[in-house]
Amino acid sequence: MTAQPARNAPAPPPSGLRAGLNRLRDVSDKHRSSTIVVAMAITTVLMYFLPIIPPLSVIQGRGIWYDAFANAGVFVLLAMGLNVVIGMAGLLDLGYAAFFAIGAYTYAYSNSPFSHTDLPFFPMLFVGAAVAGIFGILLGAPTLRLRGDYLAIMTLGFGEIVPIVFLNLDRFTQGTNGISGIYRPEALPLFGPFSAISPFNYFIVMVVIVTITMILLYRLQDSRIGRAWNAIREDELAAAANGINTVTTKLLAFSLGATTSGLAGVFNASKLTIVSPDQFLFTVSFTVLAMVILGGMGNIWGVAVGAFIVYNIQVVFLKSINGVIETLGIPAFNLPIVNLHIDLAKVPFVDYQFLLYGVAVVLMMLLRPEGLFPNQRRRQELHIAEEFDDGESGEIEGAMGATPGAAANGGGTP
Amino acid sequence: MSLLEASRITKRFGGLVAVNNIEFTIPEKSIVSLIGPNGAGKTTFFNIIAGIYDPTAGEISFHGRRVIARPKRAWLEPVLWVLPAFLVALVTLVFGVEGRSESSIIIGLALTVLALMIVLLIGVARPPKYQRFLVRLGIFKSARPNDMVVAGLGRTFQNIRLFQNMTALENVLVGMHTKLKATWIDAILSTPRDRREEEAGRVRARELLALAGLKGRDDQLAKNLPYGDQRRLEIARALASDPVLLLLDEPTAGMNPRETQQLTGLISRLRSDLGLTVLLIEHDMRVVMGISDRVTVLDHGEKIAEGTPDEVRRNPKVIEAYLGTPPAESPEDEAPVVPAEASISPAVEGSES
Numbered sequence: 001m002t003a004q005p006a007r008n009a010p011a012p013p014p015s016g017l018r019a020g021l022n023r024l025r026d027v028s029d030k031h032r033s034s035t036i037v038v039a040m041a042i043t044t045v046l047m048y049f050l051p052i053i054p055p056l057s058v059i060q061g062r063g064i065w066y067d068a069f070a071n072a073g074v075f076v077l078l079a080m081g082l083n084v085v086i087g088m089a090g091l092l093d094l095g096y097a098a099f100f101a102i103g104a105y106t107y108a109y110s111n112s113p114f115s116h117t118d119l120p121f122f123p124m125l126f127v128g129a130a131v132a133g134i135f136g137i138l139l140g141a142p143t144l145r146l147r148g149d150y151l152a153i154m155t156l157g158f159g160e161i162v163p164i165v166f167l168n169l170d171r172f173t174q175g176t177n178g179i180s181g182i183y184r185p186e187a188l189p190l191f192g193p194f195s196a197i198s199p200f201n202y203f204i205v206m207v208v209i210v211t212i213t214m215i216l217l218y219r220l221q222d223s224r225i226g227r228a229w230n231a232i233r234e235d236e237l238a239a240a241a242n243g244i245n246t247v248t249t250k251l252l253a254f255s256l257g258a259t260t261s262g263l264a265g266v267f268n269a270s271k272l273t274i275v276s277p278d279q280f281l282f283t284v285s286f287t288v289l290a291m292v293i294l295g296g297m298g299n300i301w302g303v304a305v306g307a308f309i310v311y312n313i314q315v316v317f318l319k320s321i322n323g324v325i326e327t328l329g330i331p332a333f334n335l336p337i338v339n340l341h342i343d344l345a346k347v348p349f350v351d352y353q354f355l356l357y358g359v360a361v362v363l364m365m366l367l368r369p370e371g372l373f374p375n376q377r378r379r380q381e382l383h384i385a386e387e388f389d390d391g392e393s394g395e396i397e398g399a400m401g402a403t404p405g406a407a408a409n410g411g412g413t414p
Numbered sequence: 415m416s417l418l419e420a421s422r423i424t425k426r427f428g429g430l431v432a433v434n435n436i437e438f439t440i441p442e443k444s445i446v447s448l449i450g451p452n453g454a455g456k457t458t459f460f461n462i463i464a465g466i467y468d469p470t471a472g473e474i475s476f477h478g479r480r481v482i483a484r485p486k487r488a489w490l491e492p493v494l495w496v497l498p499a500f501l502v503a504l505v506t507l508v509f510g511v512e513g514r515s516e517s518s519i520i521i522g523l524a525l526t527v528l529a530l531m532i533v534l535l536i537g538v539a540r541p542p543k544y545q546r547f548l549v550r551l552g553i554f555k556s557a558r559p560n561d562m563v564v565a566g567l568g569r570t571f572q573n574i575r576l577f578q579n580m581t582a583l584e585n586v587l588v589g590m591h592t593k594l595k596a597t598w599i600d601a602i603l604s605t606p607r608d609r610r611e612e613e614a615g616r617v618r619a620r621e622l623l624a625l626a627g628l629k630g631r632d633d634q635l636a637k638n639l640p641y642g643d644q645r646r647l648e649i650a651r652a653l654a655s656d657p658v659l660l661l662l663d664e665p666t667a668g669m670n671p672r673e674t675q676q677l678t679g680l681i682s683r684l685r686s687d688l689g690l691t692v693l694l695i696e697h698d699m700r701v702v703m704g705i706s707d708r709v710t711v712l713d714h715g716e717k718i719a720e721g722t723p724d725e726v727r728r729n730p731k732v733i734e735a736y737l738g739t740p741p742a743e744s745p746e747d748e749a750p751v752v753p754a755e756a757s758i759s760p761a762v763e764g765s766e767s
Contacts, residue, residue, distance in 0.1 A: 033604075134531060137531060137534065137535065138527070138530065138531055138534065141534040141535075141537070141538055142534075172520070216602040219601050219602050219603075219604050220598060220601050220602055222601075223596060223598070223600075223601030223608070223612070224587075224591065224594045224596050224601065224612070225596075225597075225598045225601055226601070227580075227584060227587055227588050227591075228588065228591055230577065230580060230584075230588075231577050231580070231588045231591075234577040234578060234579060234580070235575050235577060237466070237559075237575065238571065238575040238576070238577065239577075239588070240466075240558065240559040240560050241464060241466070241559045241560075241563070241569055241571075241575075242560075242563060242588055242589045242591055242651065242652075242654075242655065243560050243563030243564060243589075243591045243592035243655050244560055244588070244591050245558075245560045246560070247538060248538055248539065251538060252598055256598070
């Protein structure tokens with residue numbers, strides 16, 4: 001789900017591959033929306049055909065792959081939304097799953113036997129997103145005067161409160177059981193009805209949602225508002241001294257991030273047909289945060305790719321790894337000195353996923369703080385920082401949403 | 415006609431009196447300098463004018479309007495935010511208990527949240543009507559830095575605070591924030607108005623960069639610019655909001671004599687071409703004495719002298735503040751004072767606080 005295929009497309013002159021890439025980049029900068037549409041179309045075609053070809057077709061069936069891609073799309077949306085909050089505005093939000101939950105429950109109320117309502121799906125996408133955005137404002141208005149760590153703790157608290165509220169208001173939410181039997185969206189004109197057996201519809205709808213969201217987010221990033229977010233992230237005081245109302249601007253970032261999250265929540269609820277509080281625990285917030293860091297904070301398509309990869313590793317790769325080991329026939333063995341019996345085929349890799357996240361995030365912070373796919377500017381910055389050999393502290397601090405202004409200014413004075 | 419009038423400004427940090435009872439006016443289209451030894455309270459005073467600190471006492475009026483003073487009844491505002499929601503909750507709770515139905519509780523909860531949200535939104539957006547309402551209640555909140563920019567004030571910082579990882583052009587565009595009107599809805603819809611405005615903004619930003627002597631450096635990251643260029647870029651950024659009053663905090667610190675001369679030229683051009691009023695904090699006496707109309711000297715938070723550069727140069731209190739009390743028995747100590755610019759500048763320039 002990326003702009004990557006477009007960047008790797010063949011360059012016309014064989015001698016100047018780099019020049020061709022640069023020209024491609026210029027064109028894509030100028031016609032960003034069309035570039036995203038083209039890139040997403042290419043990605044979609046790839047995702048349509050890849051599950052038929054051996055390496056992927058061995059792991060699981062075609063339908064299950066599309067299902068996985070659609071689910072991955074939910075996390076791509078979440079990651080892109082969190083990227084607005086963390087990557088663009090520099091606000092560390094640890095309770096992001098709360099807005100995901102609010103979007104999902106909004107759809108559950110509007111579309112389930114529990115509430116005796118059956119509202120259409122596509123308008124509800126916007127309604128769910130709007131409700132989550134409103135709650136974003138509600139949480140943000142009193143808390144965004146806080147900075148850095150304090151904001152993180154507040155959002156962490158909010159992220160814990162929301163599932164607990166849904167858990168304990170069992171009269172309205174059916175507690176742990178959650179609201180089940182949520183109706184599926186109405187049939188699409190060309191693709192037929194939505195169903196659990198053929199998840200292709202969900203896949204297509206998700207591709208469209210991700211494409212549109214990506215276009216809108218890129219436009220925001222390049223606008224006056226995006227610049228203001230960037231300025232606040234770099235130096236809040238200087239931003240205020242240049243006329244930026246830091247409170248409203250941060251609030252906007254917070255609430256737009258929540259909106260994206262609500263959108264993902266609505267989609268997720270309609271796809272799983274059940275919402276329950278245990279889907280929205282802190283682990284979700286943490287997973288999304290790990291995706292944003294891994295993908296390259298601040299880079300929209302990088303974050304999307306990061307989320308896609310992490311989700312597929314988590315859900316597809318870790319689950320199938322035992323089966324692959326079994327087919328390869330790696331035998332169980334004993335470690336001689338510590339006398340440990342190891343049977344790789346029986347190691348519960350899925351249970352270790354958060355350990356693996358933790359290790360991955362720490363390694364990324366140490367080795368590649370700008371993420372797997374940093375945007376062009378950040379990569380350049382890092383290169384220059386290496387040349388002058390004073391960049392590492394600033395990058396890491398900046399990445400964690402602390403106040404990088406002080407560190408950066410320290411380097412500026414002679 | 416004075417543009418800015420500060421009366422009896424005092425700022426205490428705990429027990430430390432950083433600025434004490436200062437009267438200060440800036441006439442329109444003048445260049446006024448603020449000098450004094452390190453720790454004299456110049457930057458604190460500056461920050462009070464820019465809206466960063468609230469003064470402990472005193473008030474500042476800008477364009478004849480009182481904008482900065484000690485906040486009054488500020489605690490009332492958060493109460494106002496919660497009050498409507500509280501009332502709604504109370505009312506619906508009473509009706510809900512009577513009705514004994516679940517839906518009335520849900521509706522009550524929804525109405526409460528709605529009330530809270532509407533009031534919070536108004537409180538954050540602060541429309542003029544809301545502000546008038548606050549004034550009627552006797553609530554006074556000192557202007558924030560961004561309010562001062564809207565009112566027509568631009569500033570630079572003593573230790574350069576550029577957006578280091580943005581290009582020079584983007585820095586100036588951020589400075590233009592209050593002049594551009596596109597909202598986030600314009601941005602995501604990419605309306606023609608938004609695109610036209612953005613294009614015009616870029617053109618204007620290039621002009622400002624050229625004015626500040628940064629032609630051809632538009633696309634360089636701010637942190638990669640040489641030191642003098644960073645200072646000039648900060649001035650260009652401050653000019654981008656079309657200010658009436660420009661506050662420059664040690665603009666020539668760390669510059670070589672040639673750069674200093676260029677910058678002095680730029681500052682006087684700002685006044686003659688753009689009609690700006692400039693307030694300057696500066697340690698380099700050649701700059702101060704060369705371009706200022708009036709000079710104010712602070713020491714230990716108090717104003718010790720004020721007047722034209724020549725008057726201030728001869729003022730014995732000023733000489734004492736900079737060089738200490740001369741021992742009575744050595745008459746030759748008077749000698750270095752006369753060419754003030756030569757002796758003072760090297761002593762102070764090295765130590766930026």
